[in-house]
Amino acid sequence: MLYTLLCYNKEDVVWSWTKEEDDAVMNRLSVVHERLTREGKLGPSLRLLPTTAATTLRGKDMVIDGPFAETKEQLLGFYVIDVENLDAALDVARQLNAANPTSVYEIRPIALYVPEARPTAPKEMVRAY
Amino acid sequence: MSDLAWINGALTAARPQAVGALLRYFRDLDLAEEAFQEAALRALKNWPRNGPPRDPAAWLILVGRNAGLDGVRKRARNVAMPDDDVISDLEDVETPLAERLDASDYRDDVLRLLFICCHPDLPATQQIALALRIVSGLSVAQIARAFLVSDAAMEQRITRAKARIAGTDVPFEAPGPVDRAERLASVMAMVYLVFNEGYSAGNAARNTMCDEAIRLSRLLLRLFQTEPEIMGLTALMLLQHARLGARFDAAGEIILLEDQDRKSWDQKLIAEGLALIDKAMRHNRPGPYQIQAAIAATHARAVTAADTDWAQIDHLYRGLERMQPSPVITLNRAVAVARLEGPEAALAMIEPLEDRLSGYFHFFGARGAFLQQLGRTAEARTAFDRATALANTPAEAAHIRRHLDRLTADG
Numbered sequence A: 001m002l003y004t005l006l007c008y009n010k011e012d013v014v015w016s017w018t019k020e021e022d023d024a025v026m027n028r029l030s031v032v033h034e035r036l037t038r039e040g041k042l043g044p045s046l047r048l049l050p051t052t053a054a055t056t057l058r059g060k061d062m063v064i065d066g067p068f069a070e071t072k073e074q075l076l077g078f079y080v081i082d083v084e085n086l087d088a089a090l091d092v093a094r095q096l097n098a099a100n101p102t103s104v105y106e107i108r109p110i111a112l113y114v115p116e117a118r119p120t121a122p123k124e125m126v127r128a129y
Numbered sequence B: 001m002s003d004l005a006w007i008n009g010a011l012t013a014a015r016p017q018a019v020g021a022l023l024r025y026f027r028d029l030d031l032a033e034e035a036f037q038e039a040a041l042r043a044l045k046n047w048p049r050n051g052p053p054r055d056p057a058a059w060l061i062l063v064g065r066n067a068g069l070d071g072v073r074k075r076a077r078n079v080a081m082p083d084d085d086v087i088s089d090l091e092d093v094e095t096p097l098a099e100r101l102d103a104s105d106y107r108d109d110v111l112r113l114l115f116i117c118c119h120p121d122l123p124a125t126q127q128i129a130l131a132l133r134i135v136s137g138l139s140v141a142q143i144a145r146a147f148l149v150s151d152a153a154m155e156q157r158i159t160r161a162k163a164r165i166a167g168t169d170v171p172f173e174a175p176g177p178v179d180r181a182e183r184l185a186s187v188m189a190m191v192y193l194v195f196n197e198g199y200s201a202g203n204a205a206r207n208t209m210c211d212e213a214i215r216l217s218r219l220l221l222r223l224f225q226t227e228p229e230i231m232g233l234t235a236l237m238l239l240q241h242a243r244l245g246a247r248f249d250a251a252g253e254i255i256l257l258e259d260q261d262r263k264s265w266d267q268k269l270i271a272e273g274l275a276l277i278d279k280a281m282r283h284n285r286p287g288p289y290q291i292q293a294a295i296a297a298t299h300a301r302a303v304t305a306a307d308t309d310w311a312q313i314d315h316l317y318r319g320l321e322r323m324q325p326s327p328v329i330t331l332n333r334a335v336a337v338a339r340l341e342g343p344e345a346a347l348a349m350i351e352p353l354e355d356r357l358s359g360y361f362h363f364f365g366a367r368g369a370f371l372q373q374l375g376r377t378a379e380a381r382t383a384f385d386r387a388t389a390l391a392n393t394p395a396e397a398a399h400i401r402r403h404l405d406r407l408t409a410d411g
Helices: A011-015 A019-038 A086-099 B003-026 B029-050 B056-078 B103-117 B124-134 B140-147 B151-166 B177-201 B204-223 B228-241 B267-281 B288-301 B310-323 B327-341 B343-353 B361-373 B377-390 B394-410
Strands: A045-048 A055-058 A062-065 A105-107 A110-114
Touching (some): A055 A086, B003 B056, B003 B103, B103 B177, B124 B151, B140 B151, B140 B204, B204 B228, B228 B267, B228 B288, B267 B288, B288 B310, B310 B327, B327 B343, B327 B361, B343 B361, B377 B394
Antiparallel strands (some): A045 A110
């Protein structure tokens, strides 16, 4: 079974960590990452840039500065895309929206992307439901 | 991370909102700071026991307000007359706090708190010290270290700055759109001052100021999500800060942009800066911070110094010159012109600026460099001598001395 773990925290608090605190957290995390990699459990993982760098597409043309504001919708999935800039990313989001018009797409730049590390990674599309 | 580290982060993060709201209640900066201090002490006792609250800022505001009211009541008993003017909003003490803690209140509270630090009567260094003390909550000792002065001197500077603003009318009513835009412009300028104070010195003790300016700017952007100039300011500082590790050599001497090891630029900060510029450009409302950020981005995108798109930089500086004409901007554009058309054209561009830039280190540094490239060694030496005399930091002076040494070696 494939799972994705979504990390939530208070962004303004994380910004307020001292460098020592931040480093300490990152070091502890990397120990876990290494262990999971050895155990062949870690797929691609990524860290997002702050929500202040996010843009949200609602409907076909409604581009909103900032992250998707949590309301009644739930997070159902996410894509990683490799494009030139925000306009190109919005174009992809519009294509997805055309196929799935009621969904909202937040475009958030990625700060760190660690590619697939498992030797046994699935080569084909997995339909998990 | 220990409880204590989390609590410290939460207190720092909540401080601008909490002190801003307490200032609105008490209309007195010292009272607001004392109330926050008391609330923070109670948080240190209460949070480890009961777990952190869901909204630390709201908790601190509520507890701080009650603590502050207690303090005022106690004092009121000891003086002849209860001083009701000290406390605003008394009539709505009963309304649920959460109701009134909506985003626009927060926004204006934080903005007001930052705004009182940029009073035009305060010299830049006092504005910076005040913001670091009141908004960021740095200790006097930390700020003193960053400014390389004694604790006592910094204490005095902050006390004086506070006394200065205490006598002025702090605008407590919610600002209209025009007022809000004006306050925001002053606050952005002050945040950039904080950044530059740290950036120009380039030593570790002062990096705190760069980090703090970026944190404040991101905070502003969260409160004003659609303001392209805040995106621009944040991007500008991120892109400049990304070069931190490459700007000085082991001996603390300046490494020019063209000689920096670009692999040591912080790609994460660059990515965030570029993403913010993309966002800002969609608004089609260019402003000085956005343009300066775009200039920094042009450098960031060049894989090697030789790849730099100088025509783009020239174009951007022209835009900046139109928006806010200044000899310093023209001087900067001359550096791009030197690359595009040669040092002769650049020199012709900056000569008329001498009257206005006669006390400006970079003017003589640039003139010396252009003259040096033209082989006019004696004139270059004179210019570099003037630059050395005007250097703001030992690193700047050392950098010019290296130019002089090279002139001597060459001829």
